[in-house]
Amino acid sequence: MTDLRVMVVEDDPVQACLLxxxxxxxxxxxxxxxxxxxxxxxxxxxxxxxxxxxDERLGAGSGAxxxxxxxxxxxxxxxxVSGNTDARxxxxxxxxxTVVLAKPFGVVGLTDAIAQARRPELLHLMNxxxxxxxxxxxxxxxx
Numbered sequence: 710m711t712d713l714r715v716m717v718v719e720d721d722p723v724q725a726c727l728l729x730x731x732x733x734x735x736x737x738x739x740x741x742x743x744x745x746x747x748x749x750x751x752x753x754x755x756x757x758x759x760x761x762x763x764d765e766r767l768g769a770g771s772g773a774x775x776x777x778x779x780x781x782x783x784x785x786x787x788x789x790v791s792g793n794t795d796a797r798x799x800x801x802x803x804x805x806x807t808v809v810l811a812k813p814f815g816v817v818g819l820t821d822a823i824a825q826a827r828r829p830e831l832l833h834l835m836n837x838x839x840x841x842x843x844x845x846x847x848x849x850x851x852x
Contacts, residue, residue, distance in 0.1 A: 720768040
């Protein structure tokens with residue numbers, strides 16, 4: 710996997726730091742680390758990341774809503790990290806190609822999720838499909 714410019718969106722500073730260290734240890738470069746929905750949308754526009762790793766639930770806003778806004782402007786491979794174990798609606802507001810990585814995770818899970826998010830058929834879907842309405846997605850499994 711080539712080194713990617715990665716934007717991290719995580720409202721917990723310790724988790725953001727650990728995720729950044731993990732990504733840098735994998736050979737990627739951090740182009741932005743932000744903690745809110747509004748900052749995520751703004752940073753995605755100016756930093757132009759190759760990949761976004763975003764927490765599903767943010768203290769100020771929603772990771773899913775931030776992704777919808779970002780993807781409405783530009784297709785970007787992304788991985789949603791989630792501690793959400795609500796089996797009734799684990800992917801509310803996410804696109805069908807969104808890779809969801811359950812917390813806690815390690816290097817292997819993150820590596821697999823990144824590879825899955827960058828699969829050519831998913832990149833094609835992101836470029837060819839307009840964003841969906843909230844709640845219409847299905848789960849793409851990732852360990």
